Amino acid sequence: MRRYKRTLVAVAVTTTVVAGTAGWASGSAQQAVTGPPPGADAWVADRSTGRTLPDPATASPAQVAEFFRELDPKGRDELARRHSLVVGNLDGAPVELRYRANALAIEGTRFARLAESGRQILAFDPRGRGQVAEVYGDLGKADSVSVVVPGSDMDAGTFDRAKDPYGTPAGMAKSLRAATHNRTAVIAWTGYTTPVGVGLDAASGDLAEAGAGRLARFTQGLKAVGAAKPSLFCHSYGSVVCGLAAEDVNARDIVVLGSPGMRAGSARDLKTDARLWAAKDPSDWISKVPNIEFAGLGHGNDPTEPGFGARRVPAEQAEGHTGYFAPGTDSLRAFASIAEGRTP
Template structure:
């Protein structure tokens, strides 16, 4: 009987959220598929041979292809197909930076091309997707990837308001907490839900985003980067849960999570170490942790029975305070990113 009551509460909550005017989801379809410009790329024979098909080529094959090109041929591809080169996992890091800087010129997101910014991915479709690197991705001994939750896109991923609720703010804070030793990628590489409503209560956007995240991690491996630690906030933890079995990662850290579409760490099917944080003031605790008829995201990863390593978060505040300087959660995140996670209590 208790189970049915909880289920009824979950369905009622999702229905209520979906009907709450301005905070309801937009029903926006998620962006999927290969980068824009793929058709022209696949038809290009300027180098006298076929280019690797973004739809089918593995990141390791892409890396091997570019390793066989000279500087002039690489530059020609950047100039002819900046959106493909800039978004194709397995392309050398600096070449992606150059391609995205070119693709961003003259767009509404031109600020992202300012000197010093390292844009590893930029897709203008929909609300825009972007990934930015903080630090030296080519030489860092540790790499972390921030996977955000709802209401984050190319316009808002680096907004000044509520900085520790944005992937850019989280990335900068984590890098500072590791004394600059960790390269951190602020990854908004999927279409996030808008508001707290049907899009956030269902798994469609996460199901579309998970393969993109898994491929992104394989792209990091293809260019020689260390296995990353994934830091997954709110709805981003749903994405990470679905991507876990296919992603190349050494840690999966979720915080403020509504669930990972799994009942336990074992069900995630990953060899990565799984961590979970939830502070007592986080409103996400009021969301019922059930899944029925596609609504809800399942067991709370911070619950003892889930099997994740618990991250202390008593000094964090609210849903977006986990990366605030001076919090126990940030200190623990830094230890995990630096491979000293055994010191986390």
């Protein structure tokens, strides 16, 4: 009975601690954005090429890639112009074509800054708070690729905010790329609906489950266009997403940092061949989140515990919950080695 009471207390604490990057604030319930982007029906009905276009809801990234390989450049550009929002989000479509399509899709939206010259937007969905994936480096030529998967409070409007830069996907991605001396292409992937502040969303796995499917498909899309097998860097609630996606994701490494848990009892439960790494610095408040999973709340065991089975990443020099990618830290140096396929 005493143990049961302790568990209930732990659940109560879990529901009042943010599982992302915003600190202490009030949470609000979020509705996960899933499925094909707006315009998918018009895309499917288009017969201008004389061929059936791949259905965004059912076609695999490999099938999408095959379709575009058989299409001439003029046909590709015409589809990107007429169906920019679909092509820009179509995993398996040529990377450069997606950049051009997304630049068109972003024009006239509240996210117009994302269409500035030089930006490489690999995915853009304006629904809800907005989702976006931005590439830093040459995705087609890089020998190694990394994907940053963020935690709470990240969306198309905040993923590259100037405040707390190393706590944002864009800041993490830029810092990681710089630490590899620009040898690695890095993607800041804010491709799922994240929790906002404190609330049941942050303590439950519902948004993470929706995000896991999107992350798995995104990485399969990288494989379909010939990009290097990526390393995933999963921060805070993003590590819950990566844990649920682990079995289906195309990844060489899965690195979790500041993790509240991965919805798994051990590394073996993740059923992945990817190398698993975990980092948590001594000052990270995430240590105060109880590592339990009860009645759908909480995210399970701490991945940094020896019994979990992940390789421990040094993080003594990182500070707080968002300092893991800060220049000069032991954690960033280790991340750079992992990103390049080396062992720290």
